[in-house]
Amino acid sequence: MEAESPTLGFLLHEVARLLRKRFEQISRESGLTRSQWQALAYLAQNEGINQSGLAELLDIEPITLSRILDKLEACGLIERHTDSSDRRVRILRLAPAARPKLMQARKLGETTRREALTGLSEAEGLHLLETLKVLKINLTEACDFGGKAEASKSWVVPAK
Structure with a gap:
């Protein structure tokens, strides 16, 4: 029996999974998880967003994001500010220490992309x-x- 070719969905899922896995491997020494890197990267692109908006962009539950942000805040990489119109809402900003970390993430990401695109x-x-x-x-x-x-x-x- 002839093996079927992988479908688009399965192939994209596997490639995405392997990209995440490889990024985690090469970023292990950084002290941040892939989820923390991802939250930082999305925050850099959407600075001033509130926590629920960032959770939606990341497609994760707000409580999951809250734990990620707790760690990033403890590392001095993000700042949470109270929204002037609603004290319950937290506005997110990058701390100055995040900029060098983001440069590191870009380099790690470039390494991962280069490995993935080898042969093209x-x-x-x-x-x-x-x-x-x-x-x-x-x-x-x-x-x-x-x-x-x-x-x-x-x-x-x-x-x-």
């Missing part, structure tokens, strides 16, 4: 990134419209 030309790597951006846009639109994406946009795998 620069043009192939750029094409892959552009293709993944299109998939992200398509799926974001499909999710936003409740799965009612246009049938005319569908792509069919050619028969062998």
Whole structure:
């Protein structure tokens, strides 16, 4: 019996899992977990966001994020500020010590990407990134419209 080729979903999941695993391996010496790195990176892109907004962006439960932020705050990497309009809301900002850590994360991420893209030309790597951006846009639109994406946009795998 012929083995089936992995589906797009399974293949993307496995590649993402392996990227995370490899990043964790090379960042072990940094003292931060992948989840902490991810929270820092998203906060750097969305500074001034509140905790619930960051949890939504990270697609994790607020209580999970709270524990991650506790550790980052204890390390002096983030600051939590009370929202002037609602004392229950915490606004997040990077502490000055986070900037060098983020530079370290970028270098670790670049190492991981370089390893993942070994064997691809620069043009192939750029094409892959552009293709993944299109998939992200398509799926974001499909999710936003409740799965009612246009049938005319569908792509069919050619028969062998």
